[in-house]
Amino acid sequence: MAAVEFQNVGISFGTAPIVRDLSLKIEDGEFVVLVGPSGCGKSTILRSIAGLAAVTSGDMRIGDKRMNDADPSQRDIAMVFQSYALFPNMTVAANLGFGLKIRGGKRTEIDRKVKEVAAVVGLSDQLHKRPGALSGGQRQRVALARAILRRPGVFLFDEPLSNLDAEFRTAMRAEIVRFHRQQGASMVYVTHDQTEAMTMGDRIAVLAPLAAGHAANLMQYGTPDDVYHRPANLFVARFIGTPRMNLVTLPVKERAISFGNQRLALPSAAARLAKVIIGQRPEHLRIAAEGHETGLAGTVDHVENLGHEMILTLATSLGPFVLRETRSGEVPSLDQPVRFTLDPHHVHLFDPASELRVT
Incomplete structure (x- = not known):
């Protein structure tokens, strides 16, 4: 497992700044949620950890290594996407084992690991099915199980529950939090849903769009109790809480x-x-x-x-x-x-x- 740290990080697309002067640290084994409205830079920040968005100023570190220019394959991360990103022509077992297979794993070892992780996420009886035969919640479990098989230093979640209905979202929130307790892994979770942020995160980073005139994106970084009971500014006071303050x-x-x-x-x-x-x-x-x-x-x-x-x-x-x-x-x-x-x-x-x- 590994800590993730941003030190005065800026990220721009061309001449347009998306993230400015971001400084925060996600401790080893911590579950941190990035939350904010559309355009606040939360997905861009997540993608910068994965190496899919370039850091244009400041330093981004994973563990004790500066990762600004590191290739995504060198970052020891696993990412769970909103769209699941499963191979529709493969069974659940083949989807789970694909990454191990292309890295040269032995068939017997792959089968063993796939069965173990399927049991962890409750998919043991679904391994023979293709993604099209699964519910949305089951497909999200496949995506989660595939990330677990990587055994990364950092797990990244990009709005993984937004495609699920309310009942499945509640159940999957609990499963992801339970998984974090079991694995003790560092996790960074992006959402626009403040309920997910409040119920899942050890700490929450509340972000605002630069386009709204803010000098920096990070409005407050603290525990759910901190941001709810002691909002640092009007943006946080308005954004956190339903109905709003x-x-x-x-x-x-x-x-x-x-x-x-x-x-x-x-x-x-x-x-x-x-x-x-x-x-x-x-x-x-x-x-x-x-x-x-x-x-x-x-x-x-x-x-x-x-x-x-x-x-x-x-x-x-x-x-x-x-x-x-x-x-x-x-x-x-x-x-x-x-x-x-x-x-x-x-x-x-x-x-x-x-x-x-x-x-």
Whole structure:
């Protein structure tokens, strides 16, 4: 197994920069997820590890070796693609053994290794079939098993679950995480799906497109708890979380802000600002009990009843707010007046000028 490190890496296609000033380290045996919207450079970063995209500045290292100019065959990696990339005219067994065969492996040894890895991913009874006879989840397992047979230092996953339906995606997420625990391998996983990022990664690299005006792609690199509970900037606050964080800009007066008639004192770093952006997750806003007049007034504009919980969109004088409430009684009716409050223990503060978190 091996660590992967980017040191001030830039990647350009012609004159167009795709990745700029990327510095992060994936530790030996760590599962790191690269997540972000289209155009943020996540697949380009993954391809640079594999040697399929050239690093144009800085250093990219695997283990203790600089790999900027190394041939893909010298990098000791295995890649699992979104499209599976299986040979349709070969059986599962032949697909799994093909790489070993072209490297000169003996037939008996290939058969043994294929059967072993098929048992690991639950394909022992599918070895005689061709890919066209398999479900999407089974084909993804074949692609995963083929990567396992390489025994690489680093596994690379390029949105491997995006072609699967919701049920298979959930099952395969668990299988890949279980596989990581068993193998202890270094893994880099690319996805645009924040649920995959939050549930699978030891750490998450949240990336943004340079085209949106950002000086660099990397917005935050940390554990799932870090990026969810302590977003480093407005981009991360908006991107991570479903429904997304509620954000509103409020004037600072006498070292405090007013949310309706709820007054919230600010820490000194925020109190010096003329305005501050207040963020709060939908699960931390609370509807005030009947008869209580604290908070911001609004009306119910939309209700999503999920059985165990409700997601409410409220129209207010400060714009729309989304609340997540545990289902405990009657579902509110449309246009019903409500009053709701901020939870002061879960408020996020951002500087409107820099868009950075105010600690």
